[in-house]
Amino acid sequence: MATGSWFLYLLECSGGSYYAGITTDVQARFQAHATGKGARYTRAHPPLRVLGFREYADRAAASRAEWQLKRQPRGRKLAWLEHGGQ
Structure with missing residues (x-):
C-alpha cells in the first residue's frame, strides 16, 4: 500500500452484512474494528474479513467513492468496488 494514499474498504460482518469505510491503512483499520475500537456498527456486528479495497489519491476522492458504494x-457492492465504480 502506497504512503499517503487513501483506501475505500468493504468488510463482511457477522450476520453476512457489509460495512464500508475509508482509511490510510486497511489492515490497521480492520484490527481496530475487530477489537471493538472501530465504528459503532462494527462493534455491534463484528467484522469477519476484508472483502476488498481500492486505492484513491486523496481523502476527498475516497469519501466520494464511499458515498457511491454505500x-x-x-x-x-463487491462488484462495484472491484471494478472501480463502473
Whole structure:
C-alpha cells in the first residue's frame, strides 16, 4: 500500500452484512474494528474479513467513492468496488 494514499474498504460482518469505510491503512483499520475500537456498527456486528479495497489519491476522492458504494444495492457492492465504480 502506497504512503499517503487513501483506501475505500468493504468488510463482511457477522450476520453476512457489509460495512464500508475509508482509511490510510486497511489492515490497521480492520484490527481496530475487530477489537471493538472501530465504528459503532462494527462493534455491534463484528467484522469477519476484508472483502476488498481500492486505492484513491486523496481523502476527498475516497469519501466520494464511499458515498457511491454505500448507494449500491447489497448484491452489487463487491462488484462495484472491484471494478472501480463502473
